[in-house]
Amino acid sequence: MKIGICNDHAGVAYKNKLVKMLRTRGIDVVNYGTDTLQSVDYPDFAHRLASAVEAGEVDLGIALCGTGNGMAITLNHHAGIRAGLAWAPEIGRLVKAHNNANVLVLPARFIPYRTASAIVRTWLDTPFEGGRHLRRIEKIPCR
Ligand code: RB5
Numbered sequence: 001m002k003i004g005i006c007n008d009h010a011g012v013a014y015k016n017k018l019v020k021m022l023r024t025r026g027i028d029v030v031n032y033g034t035d036t037l038q039s040v041d042y043p044d045f046a047h048r049l050a051s052a053v054e055a056g057e058v059d060l061g062i063a064l065c066g067t068g069n070g071m072a073i074t075l076n077h078h079a080g081i082r083a084g085l086a087w088a089p090e091i092g093r094l095v096k097a098h099n100n101a102n103v104l105v106l107p108a109r110f111i112p113y114r115t116a117s118a119i120v121r122t123w124l125d126t127p128f129e130g131g132r133h134l135r136r137i138e139k140i141p142c143r
Helices: 009-024 040-054 067-073 088-098 113-126 132-138
Strands: 002-007 028-031 060-065 082-087 103-107
Touching: 002 009, 009 060, 009 067, 009 113, 028 088, 040 060, 040 067, 040 103, 060 067, 060 113, 067 082, 067 103, 082 088, 088 113, 103 113
Parallel strands: 002 028, 002 060, 060 103, 082 103
Antiparallel strands: none
């Protein structure tokens, strides 16, 4: 399992902790985010992660910014990406079980780290349910 992770300046601290947590679980992590607190533009990093997922360089992605919305909006412009924003572990479960999100997006300024970590672990441990949810995600592409 190889996971790509990206972030803007609002997500540096959580990114660093998540990378440690994931590596502890034996997961290979590739960093596509910024590593300083200097203000940056989230699309620059979202596009890098999206391209890596689409190219198969990583299996899944995690993205962090202040609200999560800038990352999610940018990521979802990529045809091969289903990015889902989650702010509670149950949403992390549903975004995989029902939406098969291949990128999990976290609002770093609005959840405590322990919640972010629990969301990531739940999302990773949850399988896609398929069935009616497969039919629905197959209807998502519009171009
Ligand atoms: C950065 O200040 C902030 O705008 C960004 O992290 C994110 O919340 C954008 O959607």
